[in-house]
Amino acid sequence: MNRRKQMLIDIMAYEFTAIELNLYLDTHPGDERALDLYNQTVCILKELKRDYEDRYGPLTNFGDTGSEYPWRWVDEPWPWQLNFAD
Amino acid sequence: MWIYEKKLEFPVRVCTTNPKLAKVIITQYGGPDGELAASMRYLTQRYTMPTGRSKAVLNDIGTEELAHLEIVATLVYNLIKDASIEQIKAAGLDGYYADHDKALYFVNGDGVPWIAAYIQSKGDPITDLHEDMAAEQKARSTYEYLLQLSDDPGVSETLRFLRQREIVHYQRFGETLEHIYDFYSKPHYYFMGDHGK
Numbered sequence: 001m002n003r004r005k006q007m008l009i010d011i012m013a014y015e016f017t018a019i020e021l022n023l024y025l026d027t028h029p030g031d032e033r034a035l036d037l038y039n040q041t042v043c044i045l046k047e048l049k050r051d052y053e054d055r056y057g058p059l060t061n062f063g064d065t066g067s068e069y070p071w072r073w074v075d076e077p078w079p080w081q082l083n084f085a086d
Numbered sequence: 087m088w089i090y091e092k093k094l095e096f097p098v099r100v101c102t103t104n105p106k107l108a109k110v111i112i113t114q115y116g117g118p119d120g121e122l123a124a125s126m127r128y129l130t131q132r133y134t135m136p137t138g139r140s141k142a143v144l145n146d147i148g149t150e151e152l153a154h155l156e157i158v159a160t161l162v163y164n165l166i167k168d169a170s171i172e173q174i175k176a177a178g179l180d181g182y183y184a185d186h187d188k189a190l191y192f193v194n195g196d197g198v199p200w201i202a203a204y205i206q207s208k209g210d211p212i213t214d215l216h217e218d219m220a221a222e223q224k225a226r227s228t229y230e231y232l233l234q235l236s237d238d239p240g241v242s243e244t245l246r247f248l249r250q251r252e253i254v255h256y257q258r259f260g261e262t263l264e265h266i267y268d269f270y271s272k273p274h275y276y277f278m279g280d281h282g283k
Contacts, residue, residue, distance in 0.1 A: 009097050016095065019150060023254065026142045027261035059092050079092060080160040085099035085240050 005084060007052045011059075014045045088149070095153040096247050099240030100164035105177035108165035109195055110235050114158045114248070116192025116200040119224040121158055125151035127205040127221060131214045137269055140211060143262045144218075147255050154248055159190050161241055212270075215263040222256035 001009075021038040028034060049059055057072030058065040067073060114120040128148030135141045166179070166188050174183050182197055192200035206217050229249035236242045 005097075008093055011093060012095065012097060015093075019095070020254070023143070023146055023150075023258050026139060026146055027258055027265065029139065060089050061092075062089055064089050073092075079094045079156065080163050082094075082098075083100055083164055084097035085101050 001084070001086075004052075004056055005082065007048070007055075008082070009084070011045065011048050011052060014041055014048060017041045018045060088152075094157055094160060095150070096157055096244060098157060098160045098164070098244050100161060101238045101240045103165065103168045103173065104238055104241075105166045105169045105173050105179050107236060107238060107241060108162045109177050109179050109182070111158065111165070111232060111241070111245075112162050113194040114225070114228060114232070115155065115162060115190065117194035117198075117228070118204045119221065119228050120194075120200075121151050121155035121225075122192055122200055123204045124221060124225060125149075125155060126202075127207070128218065130205070131207050131218070134207075134209050135211055135214075136266070139265055140215075140262050143258055147258065150251070150255075154251065157244060157248065161244060162190060163188075165238075165241070211266050212263065215259055215266060218259045219256055219263070222252045222259065226252040226256070 018038065018041045021034055021041060024034055025031065025038060053059055053065055057075050058067050061073050116122055125148050128144045128151065132141050132144035132148065135144055166174075169177075169179075169188070171183075174180055182191075182193070185191070194200075206214075208214055208217075226249055229245050229252065233242055233245050233249070236245060
């Protein structure tokens with residue numbers, strides 16, 4: 001597996017953690033331990049995404065992340081073009 | 087407003103070209119208990135939810151379902167993209183091919199197109215949350231039938247992930263239903279500040 005896919009897998013793992021904690025917190029907004037875990041996950045995820053975006057261009061558009069020249073958002077592969085079996 | 091993220095929620099692995107498997111998995115794209123129906127149902131019901139918490143749950147699960155829709159599309163796309171005409175015919179996808187080539191379209195396994203009648207939006211949050219819990223169970227059953235039909239270990243791994251998400255969503259909707267019962271069991275009186283003047 002190449003470095004790009006490995007970095008994406010790490011981001012997916014941490015973002016999945018964030019999604020799961022987010023949904024849990026929606027129905028348990030007073031769970032302080034879960035909120036701490038969520039906030040810790042946010043910090044790690046931000047760092048992982050910054051490293052990835054420095055190498056491979058923005059993960060998000062519409063003003064969320066800037067791009068170096070030329071506009072890198074249009075670069076392939078798009079998510080459905082990556083097969084993690086390869 | 088939504089911001090797109092250029093990544094999947096789960097690392098999809100497709101081992102071989104398999105249009106026969108694509109033909110059944112596509113029901114989770116555009117079938118009655120698929121991810122499009124799930125996402126549209128929750129995102130349209132969220133407007134009339136009575137509390138911040140219930141609005142958040144429908145908003146966030148509806149958004150996660152869009153990510154699942156993309157995962158299902160990625161499975162179907164990769165299962166058919168390299169298929170020969172012979173393989174398309176053998177899989178019984180020739181009718182689909184005549185209308186769509188290898189493009190994604192919202193149909194079930196038998197080619198029936200998606201309709202809004204698959205979903206409901208009643209305004210009564212107790213009614214809507216019961217529908218949402220039933221929808222998660224119906225999707226879980228579908229993923230179990232698809233797992234019986236799948237002969238690709240990579241695809242099965244993704245189907246198991248999606249099945250597991252239905253169980254978590256069912257749990258969160260159940261907790262939201264309890265919260266709504268609790269909300270309605272307390273009196274809610276609203277008085278005007280200058281009442282009686």
